[in-house]
Amino acid sequence: MTLINLKDLSFAQIDELTAAMGQPKFRAKQIRDWLYAKNGIDIAAMSNLPKDFREHLAATHTAAGLAATAKRAAQDGTIKYLFALDDGLTVETVYIPEEKRKTVCVSTQVGCKFKCAFCATGTMGFSRNLRPSEILNQVIEARRGAGEVTNVVFMGMGEPLDNFAAVTQALEILHSPEGFNIGARRITVSTVGLPEQIDQLGKTGIKANLAISLHAADDAVRSRLMPVNRKYPVAAVMKACSRYPLQHGRVITMEVILFDGVNDRPEDVQALIKALRAVKAKVNLIRFNMVAGAEFRPSPREKTEQFQKALMAAGIDCTIRISRGGEIEAACGQLKTAFS
Ligand code: SF4
Incomplete structure (x- = not known):
């Protein structure tokens, strides 16, 4: 049994x-x-x-946890775990310690259906959704192995809102005082932007931060990077974002990995400024960590800084994020079960 x-x-x-x-x-x-x-x-x-x-x-x-079949630590303290599931499949989890924050980045699916052009996970295909226990156990095992966890981000393998029931159950338990008791401001769900599920998430009353993997605001450019954009174009994603119930003073984070000559041009900044007009948002510019065989190169630092400057000049809050754990392939778009 x-x-x-x-x-x-x-x-x-x-x-x-x-x-x-x-x-x-x-x-x-x-x-x-x-x-x-x-x-x-x-x-x-x-x-x-x-x-x-x-x-x-x-x-x-x-009450079983997950067995770590591999673990790699980077110089900066980031730890990448490979966990074995009951059926022999594996998922990756990343623990990112910073001075004030100890963050766990959890996976929600084995593989992913969305095939973003820059993402290592997207090349794996999709195997299955994770169960709530498999999501929560990633946090538990990180705590058992590395210590305190203050923040949880749903940015690992898979699209969280494509595994809606398990992810929302896990969110409730992470936040509940009788669960992990992690404040809603310290929990972030990152999605490619599935409008119906964003609406549904808003209706659950879970006040987690919402982050959108936007990467480009021009439909042609975004469709090249993210095939899901053909089904849900930028305007549909932005409409869902503008309907999302935000707590006072909070904003949606738009994640933009800048690729040289692809989405870091002056016209890309202008498209982004236009798209964000009706949304309370800030932009996180993320430096791309090269994955083997990738067709894209990271945007040069000067261009990234110019991009930031142009957004700030238009009144949009924008930070450049250093993606942690690059040396162990634990950064955004680099998770796939290929520990070696
Ligand atoms: S970036 Fe996210 S949604 Fe896109 S393929 Fe990778 S895991 Fe899936």
């Missing part, structure tokens, strides 16, 4: 399960505390639960 991972259950389902096993309500709270505050991966070790209840629970359920 396949055991059900307790981390695949919503909090309401853990309440129902403990009640069905004849236990008082506070037992559900104790289980959540073991799972999420204490990085629990073994029901037998949940020592404040009665022994017979633990045995009863373990007959049908598990």
Whole structure:
């Protein structure tokens, strides 16, 4: 019999399960505390639960974590993990320590359907969605291995909003005081811009930050970089962004990896300024880390700085982000299960 991972259950389902096993309500709270505050991966070790209840629970359920089959650390402290899933597939997770923030970048799918032209994951094809437990366990294993986690970004392998149910369940547990208790401002979901799912995410009431992998605001350029743009052109993505309910003072992050001569030209800046007119947004310019066989080259630093200057002159907040972990292929668009 396949055991059900307790981390695949919503909090309401853990309440129902403990009640069905004849236990008082506070037992559900104790289980959540073991799972999420204490990085629990073994029901037998949940020592404040009665022994017979633990045995009863373990007959049908598990709290298992993920086994790291490889781990690589970069000079800057970034750690890339390769985790094995039950069915033999693998996913990558990246831990990025900075002075004030300790961020985990989680994967949400094995592979990806979207085939962005600059992305290593896109070349893998799509295998399957991750379950909530597989997403949450990436954070738990990073905490067990590297220590504190203050921020979670959904920017690893896969398109988070294409695995909507599992991702929103994981978001709720990450944010909940009885879960990981991570503030919504410290959680970011990055998407290629699926308008219906952006609307749906807005309706869940989860206040996570939204980031759009935009990369270009001209449809022809963006379609070349991201085939999904043929289905959801820039205007449709921007409309969904302008409908997205933002907390006071918050904005949507537009991620733009600049490629030399492709999307870093003066006309690309102008298209971006125009597209962002109706959206509360800031722009993150990201330096491209070359992937083997890539048809694009990074935009030279001077051009990137000119691009930033032009956006700022138009009143758009813009930062240049150094993509961390480049030396171990753990930066944006570089995750695929090819540890070697
Ligand atoms: S950039 Fe994101 S959406 Fe595009 S192929 Fe890579 S993982 Fe998929």
